[in-house]
């Protein structure tokens with residue numbers, strides 16, 4: 515057997531022993547995959563040392579499977595993976611996780627899960643068996659399914675009776691935004707992704723940076739870009755779901771990371787931070803709470819700023835009343851930045867929505883008015899290469915993929931989402947360096963997905 519395979523198996527084994535040792539040290543039980551998700555039993559997995567060992571184990575185990583299992587079936591699994599996505603959407607629309615929560619640990623027969631719904635038991639049973647094979651749900655006995663840790667994340671917390679009475683309100687007043695994220699991903703995002711090959715082999719579409727000339731345009735039969743499409747009243751169902759989906763996505767990088775991602779305390783008293791495309795101002799709110807001396811300007815599209823008034827009225831009315839917080843409708847493609855030379859321009863999850871040519875249009879007005887001490891802070895995922903490069907200082911002897919494969923897959927999947935929905939992209943550090951230099955900004959440092967730049 516190849517040394518690399520033995521070495522991967524050894525990494526899996528040693529990482530598992532590390533986790534076991536840490537669990538004993540902290541007198542904790544590692545979360546049982548067959549029990550529903552619960553923040554208390556998850557605590558040990560979030561311990562930094564346990565998380566690091568779990569990441570190494572996951573990267574090694576996934577690479578081991580790809581190295582050992584038959585190449586044909588391995589590829590077929592990737593080629594047909596969309597069936598798992600489609601099945602996941604069915605489980606959500608048929609309220610299976612809620613039904614199985616009500617059934618308890620012994621589970622429920624598929625006949626019972628289907629009660630009150632159009633779906634046929636023999637069909638849903640096949641769909642749940644596929645998901646159980648992917649460790650989402652458990653088939654506890656033939657045709658009887660129960661929730662497990664993964665499937666319980668699909669539970670909105672509502673009763674099945676309530677959901678059947680009003681299925682369109684599934685996400686209203688739910689504390690769990692994950693089902694909305696998965697339904698958004700497995701509906702319009704999945705349909706959109708299926709046109710990627712057509713788009714990148716069509717000479718006109720392939721050469722286009724336009725956000726209204728993408729796979730999404732074909733899938734949703736629209737000539738509007740995502741932003742204008744989302745503002746159309748007939749798409750309000752998608753937009754509500756998307757807003758909730760984004761609150762789930764934000765859990766991965768909460769506003770607090772921006773409070774910690776830069777030394778805001780080093781700015782002069784009363785420094786002005788312009789949150790360009792700041793949404794309703796969630797990151798600005800976190801900054802305003804942590805640094806009472808900052809003056810914050812939240813700029814976004816007119817419709818978003820209309821919502822922002824209610825948001826600030828609820829969370830920090832005194833900030834608006836004192837003039838410390840300014841809400842401003844402003845199109846970031848306008849040639850003039852109305853705030854002039856600010857101390858900081860913050861672009862949080864903005865550039866990944868756009869192709870380079872559009873990013874330059876956003877960055878140019880900021881560079882024109884920037885003073886010598888102005889700081890530009892970009893918050894976006896910085897994607898590593900899948901190979902080692904000359905800047906890497908880590909262990910070259912490890913057989914693991916340089917980006918840890920499965921552990922960091924999400925960034926590359928979101929990159930595809932940006933490409934197909936918006937003509938946007940997640941970028942590598944080198945791509946950020948080049949783009950920002952072209953716009954007249956020099957990167958000073960990269961730190962935890964916060965890119966700090968100064969005028970050239």
Ligand SMILES: C[S@@+](CC[C@H](N)C(=O)[O-])C[C@H]1O[C@@H](n2cnc3c(N)ncnc32)[C@H](O)[C@@H]1O
Pocket residue numbers: 741790791792793794796797813814815818844845846847861862863864867
């Ligand atoms: C991915 S969201 C990021 C929001 C916010 N920065 C955050 O971190 O939560 C992108 C934001 O860009 C805004 N946006 C899109 N096009 C815009 C434009 N032309 N001018 C100003 N804002 C725009 C959207 O309304 C949205 O709030």
